[in-house]
Amino acid sequence: MLKYQQIANEIEQYIHKQNLKQGDKLPVLEQMMSQYAVSKSTITKALELLERKGIIFQLRGSGIFVRRHNRPGYMSLFSTQGFKSNLGDRILTSDVLDVSVMKPDALVAENLGIDVTDDVYRVERVRYVDGEVLCHEESYYVKAIVPYLNREIVADSIFDYVQSALGVTIGFSDMYLQVGRLTESEAVLLGLEEDDPTLRIETIFHLSNGKPFDYSRITYHYEHSQFVVQANGPYM
Amino acid sequence: MLKYQQIANEIEQYIHKQNLKQGDKLPVLEQMMSQYAVSKSTITKALELLERKGIIFQLRGSGIFVRRHNRPGYMSLFSTQGFKSNLGDRILTSDVLDVSVMKPDALVAENLGIDVTDDVYRVERVRYVDGEVLCHEESYYVKAIVPYLNREIVADSIFDYVQSALGVTIGFSDMYLQVGRLTESEAVLLGLEEDDPTLRIETIFHLSNGKPFDYSRITYHYEHSQFVVQANGPYM
DNA sequence: TTGTTAAATTGTACCGGTACAATTATACTT
DNA sequence: AAGTATAATTGTACCGGTACAATTTAACAA
Numbered sequence: 001m002l003k004y005q006q007i008a009n010e011i012e013q014y015i016h017k018q019n020l021k022q023g024d025k026l027p028v029l030e031q032m033m034s035q036y037a038v039s040k041s042t043i044t045k046a047l048e049l050l051e052r053k054g055i056i057f058q059l060r061g062s063g064i065f066v067r068r069h070n071r072p073g074y075m076s077l078f079s080t081q082g083f084k085s086n087l088g089d090r091i092l093t094s095d096v097l098d099v100s101v102m103k104p105d106a107l108v109a110e111n112l113g114i115d116v117t118d119d120v121y122r123v124e125r126v127r128y129v130d131g132e133v134l135c136h137e138e139s140y141y142v143k144a145i146v147p148y149l150n151r152e153i154v155a156d157s158i159f160d161y162v163q164s165a166l167g168v169t170i171g172f173s174d175m176y177l178q179v180g181r182l183t184e185s186e187a188v189l190l191g192l193e194e195d196d197p198t199l200r201i202e203t204i205f206h207l208s209n210g211k212p213f214d215y216s217r218i219t220y221h222y223e224h225s226q227f228v229v230q231a232n233g234p235y236m
Numbered sequence: 237m238l239k240y241q242q243i244a245n246e247i248e249q250y251i252h253k254q255n256l257k258q259g260d261k262l263p264v265l266e267q268m269m270s271q272y273a274v275s276k277s278t279i280t281k282a283l284e285l286l287e288r289k290g291i292i293f294q295l296r297g298s299g300i301f302v303r304r305h306n307r308p309g310y311m312s313l314f315s316t317q318g319f320k321s322n323l324g325d326r327i328l329t330s331d332v333l334d335v336s337v338m339k340p341d342a343l344v345a346e347n348l349g350i351d352v353t354d355d356v357y358r359v360e361r362v363r364y365v366d367g368e369v370l371c372h373e374e375s376y377y378v379k380a381i382v383p384y385l386n387r388e389i390v391a392d393s394i395f396d397y398v399q400s401a402l403g404v405t406i407g408f409s410d411m412y413l414q415v416g417r418l419t420e421s422e423a424v425l426l427g428l429e430e431d432d433p434t435l436r437i438e439t440i441f442h443l444s445n446g447k448p449f450d451y452s453r454i455t456y457h458y459e460h461s462q463f464v465v466q467a468n469g470p471y472m
Numbered sequence: 473t474t475g476t477t478a479a480a481t482t483g484t485a486c487c488g489g490t491a492c493a494a495t496t497a498t499a500c501t502t
Numbered sequence: 503a504a505g506t507a508t509a510a511t512t513g514t515a516c517c518g519g520t521a522c523a524a525t526t527t528a529a530c531a532a
Binding site for chain 3: 264265266276280283294297298299300350429433
Binding site: 473489496 | 504506507509510511513521524529532
């Protein structure tokens with residue numbers, strides 16, 4: 001692991017262990033330099049990472065402060081999307097409805113940048129947090145990149161498997177959000193009624209080399225899903 | 237303007253003018269260094285900014301490539317939230333329903349980190365994109381930070397005014413998303429029916445010194461709002 | 473042609489430095 | 503006590519460098 005990542009983790013741990021709250025001040029940069037015995041730019045890089053994650057904010061001339069939102073029930077929009085799990089103490093489980101190899105339809109192929117004659121894995125799951133229905137997920141993996149999947153892998157974290165077993169790294173993703181109404185079949189799976197409101201998120205996940213490898217459609221249970229997104233002004 | 241910001245802008249312009257698409261390659265780092273006559277770290281910083289904005293991705297050993305999502309109808313979730321307007325060619329207008337000074341209720345005061353005896357500006361608007369109803373917005377500004385507002389300012393971009401006229405800088409924001417059903421009064425304003433689906437976003441905007449100055453509740457017209465969020469893997 | 477090895481290309485991690493801007497603390501005045 | 507100038511603190515911009523890892527290209531062998 002890289003130094004600046006390691007340091008970022010340790011600082012994050014420190015904040016949690018000390019139970020620091022919004023506005024609490026962290027040690028100054030120079031002290032961190034000597035504490036971790038690295039150069040200023042390495043500390044800066046670690047802090048920048050934490051800033052992007054919404055864990056701290058820095059104020060020139062003043063110091064480094066803890067940033068923390070105050071709504072326990074909300075999940076990070078990104079945590080449910082395959083990235084670093086940030087669900088805290090909540091337990092995520094899955095019912096696997098389907099894992100199979102197939103040919104993609106035109107829409108799926110287009111989103112994955114492949115041909116309709118190429119193979120994809122289709123995975124269908126219903127996911128739960130602490131036993132409550134969270135969402136219905138239908139996702140497609142490019143078989144050329146993810147050559148093998150089974151129900152055990154899929155019941156767990158697919159992304160962990162892909163990264164550790166296949167040695168590929170996930171780079172970035174495009175998420176498309178839209179509110180709509182449930183179809184009858186979706187309603188059954190989520191334990192709701194037809195035409196009930198829902199949040200639909202389509203996501204295209206890319207490897208770090210820019211190639212799409214996963215296209216997924218998620219339909220959320222509107223009563224069990226609330227999300228937080230922490231944004232940093234100048235960058236968006 | 238800072239060098240690295242300036243360079244980031246110029247590169248962004250270049251991408252648009254050349255109409256580069258996903259996967260197209262940009263000049264290599266070393267060439268950019270000489271072209272803009274700055275050091276490597278300044279170019280790196282500019283590129284990092286563009287990477288965060290979802291405009292490029294970098295690939296060690298290979299080059300710098302354009303990243304571009306391919307769904308024209310979708311607005312960036314952040315563009316409608318006061319940050320850098322990225323709506324492209326679409327025109328954003330507002331009906332101002334209310335601009336007044338008042339005392340906040342307990343909930344608003346809590347979200348703004350102030351006392352119920354402190355003054356706030358209450359702003360209520362209906363916003364349109366290209367003439368279509370986009371959302372209903374109710375927002376509260378800490379009067380101690382934003383001492384004056386009127387209907388002209390509010391009809392335009394409040395954030396531009398706050399930053400340029402008041403000389404404060406916006407630092408970061410926490411957004412809370414939730415799907416629900418419209419109340420009758422909301423439905424009237426949006427031209428929909430009661431109990432229709434809707435996306436509700438509450439946002440707390442902070443200055444760069446960490447102080448909250450704006451708490452807003454937005455209710456979106458579910459048929460006229462679709463959002464894109466571009467995420468970068470390792471940072472979330 | 474196909475695969476393998478070696479070399480060149482190219483971005484990233486990390487160092488250490490100077491200058492500076494924003495904030496906060498201090499000393500001083502009124 | 504309250505304002506005002508001054509100094510100290512503290513993070514950010516920018517420079518220029520070395521080493522290195524990932525990728526691509528070129529050279530080579532089977």
